[in-house]
Amino acid sequence: MDQGGIPTYVIRGGAPGRERLRALARLMAPTTDALFDRIGIAADARCLDVGCGGGDVTVALARRARDGRVLGTDLDDTQLDLARGEAATAGLANVAYRVSDVMTPPSRDDLGAYDVVYVRFLLTHLPDPDGALANITAQLASGGVLILEDIDFRGHFCDPDVPSFWKMVDWYTRAVQARGCDPNIGPRLPGMLRRGACTTWFERSPRSRARICGTHGRRLTRTTSRPSASR
Numbered sequence: 001m002d003q004g005g006i007p008t009y010v011i012r013g014g015a016p017g018r019e020r021l022r023a024l025a026r027l028m029a030p031t032t033d034a035l036f037d038r039i040g041i042a043a044d045a046r047c048l049d050v051g052c053g054g055g056d057v058t059v060a061l062a063r064r065a066r067d068g069r070v071l072g073t074d075l076d077d078t079q080l081d082l083a084r085g086e087a088a089t090a091g092l093a094n095v096a097y098r099v100s101d102v103m104t105p106p107s108r109d110d111l112g113a114y115d116v117v118y119v120r121f122l123l124t125h126l127p128d129p130d131g132a133l134a135n136i137t138a139q140l141a142s143g144g145v146l147i148l149e150d151i152d153f154r155g156h157f158c159d160p161d162v163p164s165f166w167k168m169v170d171w172y173t174r175a176v177q178a179r180g181c182d183p184n185i186g187p188r189l190p191g192m193l194r195r196g197a198c199t200t201w202f203e204r205s206p207r208s209r210a211r212i213c214g215t216h217g218r219r220l221t222r223t224t225s226r227p228s229a230s231r
């Protein structure tokens with residue numbers, strides 16, 4: 001799918017986008033893997049990777065949920081085709097991909113169907129992240145875990161200072177905001193989970209953990225939430 005296919009998504013998708021996401025995944029792998037280690041992904045877990053792009057984390061989940069299954073969903077059918085090919089080459093039989101808009105309410109079959117729902121760098125690209133979160137959490141099984149990772153673009157640094165670097169930060173920030181989205185959504189994630197769309201899911205003494213950490217010049221928020229019955 002070309003860029004025009006996802007009106008709010010400011011970054012190029014398709015095959016070039018796949019390579020960009022591959023680089024991003026390499027950068028993120030140590031901390032995302034550590035996060036999965038801490039949370040613990042059961043071998044038989046049913047996992048969903050929403051806005052999975054080229055499927056890097058989908059595959060990482062599939063290697064952990066080796067007796068379970070993982071579905072990656074995205075609007076970018078080109079990236080999903082590439083991801084299917086990569087999963088087949090890797091011999092992963094427990095991975096599937098589906099074109100799906102996170103803003104569309106889930107089908108009956110997907111309601112409460114996943115033990116682990118993972119969402120990275122998607123909510124920042126959506127004008128209605130709370131609406132998306134409602135659709136996402138509706139797919140979480142009782143006792144399941146929702147894992148969000150997203151960005152705070154204000155966290156950049158540059159040493160030595162280069163004016164063009166700050167121009168890039170400013171342009172990106174304004175391009176995302178012009179589409180009604182939030183390039184600094186990271187710190188809002190815990191509050192979003194506590195309020196609004198997630199209330200129904202987490203009103204029973206939610207357990208949620210959040211931390212904000214620096215990563216390669218961008219601040220990143222990771223949030224996980226479980227209904228209290230899970231532990």
Ligand SMILES: C[S@@+](CC[C@H](N)C(=O)[O-])C[C@H]1O[C@@H](n2cnc3c(N)ncnc32)[C@H](O)[C@@H]1O
Pocket residue numbers: 006009013021024025050051052053054055056057073074075076079100101102103119120121122125
């Ligand atoms: C920055 S990429 C992150 C991809 C992946 N989560 C990762 O971390 O490698 C954002 C992804 O969200 C997808 N996306 C944007 N809007 C979407 C929507 N409304 N529904 C589903 N996916 C969407 C884009 O196609 C893109 O693949």
